[in-house]
Amino acid sequence: MAKKRNKLEVIRDILKVINDKNGSIKPTHIMYKSNLSYQMMEEYLTELIEKDFIKQSKNKNGKTYSITEKGLEYLNKFKFILEFTDSFGLNF
Amino acid sequence: MLNLYLIPNWFFGIDVVFELAFAVVSLIVSLYAFKIYKLSNQTQSKLFGFSFLFFSISYFIQSFMNFAIISKLNENVCVALKFQSIDALNTLGIYAHILFFTLGLATLTYMTLRTNNKKLHSLIIVIAIFFILFSANKIYSFYFLSSIFLIYIVSHYFLNYLENKQTKTLLVLIAFIFLLFGNIHFMFAVNHILFYILAHFLELISYSLILINLLLILKNGKKTK
Numbered sequence: 206m207a208k209k210r211n212k213l214e215v216i217r218d219i220l221k222v223i224n225d226k227n228g229s230i231k232p233t234h235i236m237y238k239s240n241l242s243y244q245m246m247e248e249y250l251t252e253l254i255e256k257d258f259i260k261q262s263k264n265k266n267g268k269t270y271s272i273t274e275k276g277l278e279y280l281n282k283f284k285f286i287l288e289f290t291d292s293f294g295l296n297f
Numbered sequence: 298m299l300n301l302y303l304i305p306n307w308f309f310g311i312d313v314v315f316e317l318a319f320a321v322v323s324l325i326v327s328l329y330a331f332k333i334y335k336l337s338n339q340t341q342s343k344l345f346g347f348s349f350l351f352f353s354i355s356y357f358i359q360s361f362m363n364f365a366i367i368s369k370l371n372e373n374v375c376v377a378l379k380f381q382s383i384d385a386l387n388t389l390g391i392y393a394h395i396l397f398f399t400l401g402l403a404t405l406t407y408m409t410l411r412t413n414n415k416k417l418h419s420l421i422i423v424i425a426i427f428f429i430l431f432s433a434n435k436i437y438s439f440y441f442l443s444s445i446f447l448i449y450i451v452s453h454y455f456l457n458y459l460e461n462k463q464t465k466t467l468l469v470l471i472a473f474i475f476l477l478f479g480n481i482h483f484m485f486a487v488n489h490i491l492f493y494i495l496a497h498f499l500e501l502i503s504y505s506l507i508l509i510n511l512l513l514i515l516k517n518g519k520k521t522k
Contacts, residue, residue: 282336
């Protein structure tokens with residue numbers, strides 16, 4: 206059985222999904238690709254917008270999300286973030 | 298009442314260097330924690346950063362005060378700051394060291410409680426400070442309270458190691474155990490010369506392990522998949 210993801214890993218998965226789609230993706234695609242329930246996905250997306258990791262855009266096809274510079278930096282430095290938080294017991 | 302330690306002559310200066318090293322390591326850990334906070338906006342990282350920043354300030358003060366005593370610099374500082382006596386300056390230094398170290402431990406202990414309650418955080422700090430302030434033997438009370446905090450912190454890192462069995466989590470657990478042992482030794486250092494020296498060496502092991510862990514993280518963090 207796969208180990209349960211911590212919050213930092215879930216954020217990484219969401220940002221990776223958004224980044225992999227060349228920066229613009231619909232909510233349902235995020236939900237399926239990052240393996241989250243709709244409610245959890247909405248909560249995470251709200252938090253990520255507040256923290257400026259992603260941007261939301263609205264057009265005739267609905268809402269789409271794109272990654273910001275801060276979100277990209279999180280992805281690039283994720284291994285370091287995870288190593289630090291795991292070893293110093295900050296992941297809860 | 299504040300008691301002073303009995304320190305052998307040969308250890309004069311060595312303790313200053315040790316405390317300076319502890320201050321530098323704590324500062325480095327703090328800066329990296331704040332960097333993690335900037336990247337991830339994770340509250341625990343911010344609290345961890347502040348804890349080690351307080352530790353760092355505390356050790357810098359302790360190192361400076363001990364250096365001032367040895368070099369008799371405190372006489373000049375006393376005159377410059379218009380203190381009535383050297384004792385007043387030394388007492389202020391000791392209180393400042395106690396205050397910042399207590400703030401650090403209280404913040405770190407609060408972080409390990411896995412809650413988001415600022416009132417609880419402020420309550421822990423207020424109780425800790427007033428407990429020390431109104432005790433007859435402040436130094437002893439400080440180290441006693443610090444040991445209590447460190448027991449909670451060690452238990453958090455023990456659980457962290459059980460959840461995540463890696464070399465790094467084990468290093469951090471052992472580091473905080475040594476810090477706890479060092480702290481307990483300081484409690485008895487007022488009357489026993491050896492305990493003061495042992496306490497410093499135990500803390501040296503602790504901060505060395507923390508530094509090694511940080512270096513391992515930096516090394517592994519740079520590796521790409």
